[in-house]
Amino acid sequence: MITFTHLTKRFGRYTAVDNLSFNVAPEQATALWGPNGAGKTTVIKCLLGLLRYNGTIRVDGYDAYRQGRQARRLVGYVPQELAFYEEMSTLDTARFFAQLKQAPRTEAVTLLSQVGLAEHAGKPVAALSGGMKQRLALALALLGDPPVLVLDEPTSNLDPAGRSQFLQLLAQVKAAGKTILFTSHRLEEIEQIADQVIVMERGAVRLTCPGDELATALGLRTTVKLHLPTGLLDNALDVLQRAGYAARRNGVGVLVDVHPGEKAQPIHTLNQAQIAVTDFEVESS
Amino acid sequence: MNWVIVWTLAQKELRDALRNRWFVLYTLAFLVLALAFSYLALAGAGMVGFAGFGRTAASLINLVLLIVPLMALTIGAQSLAGEQERATLAYLLAQPISRAEIFLGKYLGLLLSLFASLALGFGISGLVMTLNGSGAADPMALVTMVALAFLLSLTMLSVGFLISAFTNRGGVAVGIGLFLWLVFVFLGDLGMMGTAITMRVPIDTLFWLSLANPLQIFKMAAIFNIQATLDILGPAGIYAMQRYETYLTAIFMAGLALWVLVPAGIAFVRFHAKSDF
Numbered sequence: 001m002i003t004f005t006h007l008t009k010r011f012g013r014y015t016a017v018d019n020l021s022f023n024v025a026p027e028q029a030t031a032l033w034g035p036n037g038a039g040k041t042t043v044i045k046c047l048l049g050l051l052r053y054n055g056t057i058r059v060d061g062y063d064a065y066r067q068g069r070q071a072r073r074l075v076g077y078v079p080q081e082l083a084f085y086e087e088m089s090t091l092d093t094a095r096f097f098a099q100l101k102q103a104p105r106t107e108a109v110t111l112l113s114q115v116g117l118a119e120h121a122g123k124p125v126a127a128l129s130g131g132m133k134q135r136l137a138l139a140l141a142l143l144g145d146p147p148v149l150v151l152d153e154p155t156s157n158l159d160p161a162g163r164s165q166f167l168q169l170l171a172q173v174k175a176a177g178k179t180i181l182f183t184s185h186r187l188e189e190i191e192q193i194a195d196q197v198i199v200m201e202r203g204a205v206r207l208t209c210p211g212d213e214l215a216t217a218l219g220l221r222t223t224v225k226l227h228l229p230t231g232l233l234d235n236a237l238d239v240l241q242r243a244g245y246a247a248r249r250n251g252v253g254v255l256v257d258v259h260p261g262e263k264a265q266p267i268h269t270l271n272q273a274q275i276a277v278t279d280f281e282v283e284s285s
Numbered sequence: 286m287n288w289v290i291v292w293t294l295a296q297k298e299l300r301d302a303l304r305n306r307w308f309v310l311y312t313l314a315f316l317v318l319a320l321a322f323s324y325l326a327l328a329g330a331g332m333v334g335f336a337g338f339g340r341t342a343a344s345l346i347n348l349v350l351l352i353v354p355l356m357a358l359t360i361g362a363q364s365l366a367g368e369q370e371r372a373t374l375a376y377l378l379a380q381p382i383s384r385a386e387i388f389l390g391k392y393l394g395l396l397l398s399l400f401a402s403l404a405l406g407f408g409i410s411g412l413v414m415t416l417n418g419s420g421a422a423d424p425m426a427l428v429t430m431v432a433l434a435f436l437l438s439l440t441m442l443s444v445g446f447l448i449s450a451f452t453n454r455g456g457v458a459v460g461i462g463l464f465l466w467l468v469f470v471f472l473g474d475l476g477m478m479g480t481a482i483t484m485r486v487p488i489d490t491l492f493w494l495s496l497a498n499p500l501q502i503f504k505m506a507a508i509f510n511i512q513a514t515l516d517i518l519g520p521a522g523i524y525a526m527q528r529y530e531t532y533l534t535a536i537f538m539a540g541l542a543l544w545v546l547v548p549a550g551i552a553f554v555r556f557h558a559k560s561d562f
Contacts, residue, residue, distance in 0.1 A: 052560040073381035081373035085297075087304070088377040099293045100380050144381075206462070 001148060001179045002027040002047070006174055007055035009042050009203075016042040017053070018203040024196075025282035026147075029180040031190045031211065033198035041080060042203075043055030047181075048077060050154045059148065073101075080152040080183075084131045086126035088271045090117055090136060093125055094143070103144040111139040111244045115169060131162030138169060149173060151182040155189060190214050191261045225254045226267065227279035239273045240266055291381050291390045298394020302360060305403070309533055311392040312402040318348050319410040332548035342379040347505045349434045350500055355466050357438040360463035361445015364391050365454030365556060375562040384557050392446065392549065407431045429510045433541075434505055440499040441469075443552065450552040450559070488524045496536070499544040501506075506537035524545040 002024040009017040017039045024030045032040040046053040049068040057064035062071040085144050094108035112118050115135040120128060124206055128136065134154065140147055154170070157161040170193055170248055174180055180248055189196055194211030199218065209217040228236050240247035245266055246257040256266045291530040302308050317517055322344045356528075367374060368374035377387060411427055481491050494500040505522075 049562040050375055050378055050560065069381050069383055072379065077374075077376075077379045079376055079379070081372050083376045085301075096293065096297060097380065100377075100382055101288055102287075102289070177520060 001059055002181060003056070003058045004043070004047075005056040005058075007046060007053060009039075009051060009053045017046070020055070020200075020203070020205060020207065022198050022205060024136055024148075024179060024181050027177050028195040029174050029182070029193050029211075030196045030198065031185040031194035032181070032196050032200055033185065033190055035185060037202075038200040039203035039269075040200055041152055043200075044077075044150055044181075044183060047150065048072065048075070057233060070184060073144070074146050075148045075150055078134070078137045078141045078145040078149070078151040078154050080154075082157075083129075084125045084133070084136070085185050086200065087124055089122055090128065091121035091212045093136065094121075094139060098143050099141045099146040104177055106232065107143055107145075108139075111142050112240055114134075114142075115139045116165075129162075130153070130157050131159070131165065134162065134166055135147050135169065138166070140172075142173070146178075146180045148181070151180070153183050153185075155184070155186065156198060157199050168253070174281065187215060187220065187260050196223075220260055222263055223283045224256045224258055224263055224266055225253050225281040225283070226256065226277050226282075227252065228270075228275065228277060232275050236270055236273075236275050239270060286383070286389075287386060292392060294387060294390025295394035295397065298364075298391050299397050299401075299446075302395060305360070307453075308356065308360060308398065311352060311359075312405060313355075314355060315352045315402065315406040316409055318352070319345060319406050320413060323347055323410050323413070328474050337367070345430060346504060349430075349437065349507075350504060351470065352467055353403070353434055353438050354500060356402065356443040357395075358442035358445045358462040358466050359459055362448045362452075362458035363455050364395060364450040364533050365552075366437060366452045366458035367449075368562065369453050370455045373532040385553070386558055388446075388553050396439065396444055399442060400435055400556035402430060403438065407434070407449070423521070426511055430507060433507050433510065436538075436541045436545070437499060437503040440541055440548075443545050443549035446552040447548040447555075450555040453561070455521070461549075463482045464502070466539060469498055469500045469534075472521075473500070482514055489528070492525045492528075496540045502537050502540040502544070506534070509533055509537070 003019050004023075007020040008015070008078075015069055020039075020043065022030075032043060032149065034040055045051045045055050047059070047064050049065055049072065052065070052270065054144060054235055057071075059074050062074070064071045068117075085096075089098065089114065091108065095105055096106045099103055108266065109121070110120075115130075115138055117132060117135055117139065120132060125133065125136065134157070138154075141151075155166055158166060166219040167189060170180070174193060178275055180193070182189075182193070190211050194214075197207065197211050197214050198208055199206045200213070205218060214220075226236070232254065233252075233254060237247055237249060239257055243266075247266070248255050258265060263282055267280065270277055286476065325344075363373065368377070374387075378384070402418075407427065407430070411424075444465060445458075448461045448465070449458050477491070477494060480486060480494070486494065495505070525533065
């Protein structure tokens, strides 16, 4: 659906994206993962024609720069920095962008309902919370029913509740058959949404892997320190090791190495064995 | 070019301009001063009351020269740079619309808001004068004055867009706009007078040099419209009358048109090529 071929973007002497090539398969979610400064946002800006670049980007066959309008007609975009006209009402904003995308005006109302903003339609955008603005951005991106959704760090400014709500919406969009390209540096988002991950480092592709194998591929490890009554330590250690965990004693607690997406599993295992955990700490490496 | 998109953007610009407190303030100031100038136009001649349209139009020239360029330069300068600073321009560019549509939509919207402001200012003062029985002895003079003031506002709007296309921050763009306003209104005149005296510039060159300032073109065109002569401007005016009389209107219109089209054209080329969003 989207092909990046030898994409290179330089800012003066600094190379932000270096000879990047990869494909985004239709109806799949592809994540660009990497630390800040890896070049993820630059890739997105090139795709949207906001930056000039060397190389080629094609969206369903359309050149993203030379045939920018046709390419962007296929793409709904959720930016990292939400930039709306703050004084406009939520509904007017949706209607304004519906007109620009030449989508039916009724679609604005339908999509606001779909993302749970129907009751806030009359409010000025400035009065919406961060989570609501993010959902508005998703609704605007879906106007005109584009087959591709591009999201740049969509949950970076959300609290845990807002993040969870947004990821649920995104999962629904994915289930509806959209092709998704998103950037993130949150492992749980990658594992929840992405079918494929492009790991970027200093503007280049470091590795490509399925979303649920990212932690293993990068050798990411999380250690959970469980605090237990002293008398139950040996028993807990035995239960955890029999369940297959790499567990060891550490003073007044037990250290358990787990997959980053399964931090609560050892607590659940101990609860099933009638061993109550009094407290826990998490360390990632 | 999709004109539905252009019109959608223009409508939004128009709404925003009419909500802009500075724009409203300029419009109100223009309206109040236009009324005051109209009332006082004949006071110096011993008559207290509303003047006829022709004389009132003459007294309005200086008001137009001060306020209209300031209004147009300010909103023009904010147009692209202000949106770029707020990141709304990048979001707009990420939509399936062309840069030409964005540029034209914004220009059209601001053009309409300037027209609304001038029509309001001139319209209400004209209406009040008519209701007070000062008599519309020469209403065409006022209509032509409105048209010339509108053209002047477009020249300054284009210059404002030019500034906006070359800057990334609204505040900086407005600052440059205010500096240029000073140059056009005050420093341009002083500079030309100084150049004429020290360089002993020939009268013909002096006339053509004055066309380098759109405010001067407006002033000459407006005076020519009211009096059908430029004698009041001194030797350069007398020379222009003798040398170009038949073509003066065409020269002034062409000068204003160039000041509208050239800066707007350069601004569009720059905006089209820009890629640091």
